Amino acid sequence: MPAFEYVALDTGGKRSRGYLNADSEVAARRELRRRNLAPLKVGRAEGKRVRSAGVSLSLSRPRNLGRRDLMVFTRQLASLIEAGIPVEETLGLLSRQAETPALRRVLSSARSRVQEGGRLADALGDHPHSFPAVYRAMVSAGESAGGLGRVLNRLADYLEKADVIRRKIQAALIYPAALAVTAIAVVSALLVFIVPRIAEQFEGTGVSLPLPTRLMISLSGLLQEYGVVLLAGLAMCVLLALFALRSEPARHQRDRLLRGLPVTGGWTRDMEAARFARTMAILIQSGAVLPDALRASGRAAGNRAFAGTLEAVVADVETGTGLSEALRKSDWFPGLLVHMVAAGERSGALGDMFDRAAHQLEQDVDGRTATAMNLLEPAIIITMGAIVTGIILSILLPILRLNTLALG
Structure with a gap:
């Protein structure tokens, strides 16, 4: 049904504007009169532009809510x-x-x-x-x-808590991200500008350069010759990866890979389980039927592989299998969640048990996230220090060898 923009007067003579859905402009005017509004202007919303509070909004491509x-x-x-x-x-x-x-x-x-x-x-x-x-x-x-x-x-x-967690993670990542960018810039500058000048000092000395020094000089030459090409190739690979991830099979494979990684796998599982438990708690306490609640939780999942697991759970539940037993078949759900769901099924308080499980799982995810963020910064510093130390050693080793030969 097309949308119409209107300007009308109410019974008090106050001008108002808005949008409504109608089959035609005549039907839109009829609807306005039914609402005790006197239409002054009615027109199709598509393709027009409306200015409100100084902001231009294209109605042909309306914005979504943030x-x-x-x-x-x-x-x-x-x-x-x-x-x-x-x-x-x-x-x-x-x-x-x-x-x-x-x-x-x-x-x-x-x-x-x-x-x-x-x-x-x-x-x-x-x-x-x-x-x-x-x-x-x-x-x-x-x-x-x-x-x-x-x-x-x-x-x-639920929305406010999710937003707080998202903002907390973003704030925690700002400093490590800036540190990582600085580290990459410093190492690149050393390899492109400093190492070649020092390498020139060793030419014609007849000294056999150590392996670390030769590797560093080779890497420096590679960046000097093909740095722009390598950067363009990296950017192209990133763009191709982002384009490929638009397809559902590629996203499914990515999410399955994240679940299988040793570091992120456990965190991904707990995060999805916490989101699942919170969604189920709200839906069941609101009176939703169990299969419908499971399907809605699958649509809320951020991981496609987890959503596929919930489809199997829904199929088991609809064939008569208990929810706790259906969850136990999968390795996505922590034992705590499975046991609390089983207790909820026995006591008839499934919604409350989902709520308690969600609270506990969310606390665990918050703790693991905070720990990971606290470890990320020193990890970047140590990595940067190791790389810079390697560059310095590759420069000092031939100098020490020259000094040894001179003294000998």
């Missing part, structure tokens, strides 16, 4: 719905108060869909790139169970 917009919207929506305000009125209020054109466009469209009798989850489904599948699944479960406000509050907590 993480910050999604978090703020979810928290505000939860607060208003729990206060007893209807969904349609809540969306209209948030749309008028939206700070970004993208959020205003999405909320106006969702409000129009709700006004037409659709559910909020279906309205959000019109914008799949702004609202992930697991987000819509949680909203749908909340609507079905009659606890939409409670579910949205849990969802907002």
Whole structure:
């Protein structure tokens, strides 16, 4: 259904603008009159440009909501719905108060869909790139169970916690990344500018250069002759790798490889297990059916190999296998999670046990992440020191040999 942009007057004579979905411009004007709005201007949204707060927005390629917009919207929506305000009125209020054109466009469209009798989850489904599948699944479960406000509050907590962890990791990586770039620049400068000048001093001396010195001089010559070609080739390889990773099989292989690496494998497993447990806790406590909750958790997974594992779990559960037994068959799920799920199945408190397991797993992931970040900086410093020491030794060895010959 096409989207229309409108400018209209309400019963109080106040001018308002927004978007709605309709079959035609006539239907759009009819819908505006049904809402007690007097249309002043109605036009197709596609291909036009709207300026709002000094920002130009192309409606032919609308922007998606960012993480910050999604978090703020979810928290505000939860607060208003729990206060007893209807969904349609809540969306209209948030749309008028939206700070970004993208959020205003999405909320106006969702409000129009709700006004037409659709559910909020279906309205959000019109914008799949702004609202992930697991987000819509949680909203749908909340609507079905009659606890939409409670579910949205849990969802907002989940989004905010994930954002805090993401920001913490990004902040922790800034200094090591800057250190690594500096180290590469220093080593490259030594090899390209310093080593060749020192190597010139050994020419014509008749001294047999040690193996480390010959290797260093050869590497320096290689960088001088083909440095630009090597850099261009490296950039091309990175671009080709990024292009290849757009395909689903390549992503699946990459994720499977990450799971099998000795250092990142355990961390990847625990991180995906923690995300799975948190998603399952919210969905089950919201009243979602177990197979549907498992499918939504699979769509929320960041690792394709893990999502494939959950597909096998769903198949086992639908054939009558217990959830804990289905999870035990895979090596993706820690023993703690499997045992707590089994306890939840016996006690009938599966959602609560998922919540406890998620809390414990998240603490473990936070601890391992903090440890890894603390070890990364000294590891880079030690590596840089070892490389510089090797360069210095390769320079000093022939000097020491010359001194020995001179004294002899």
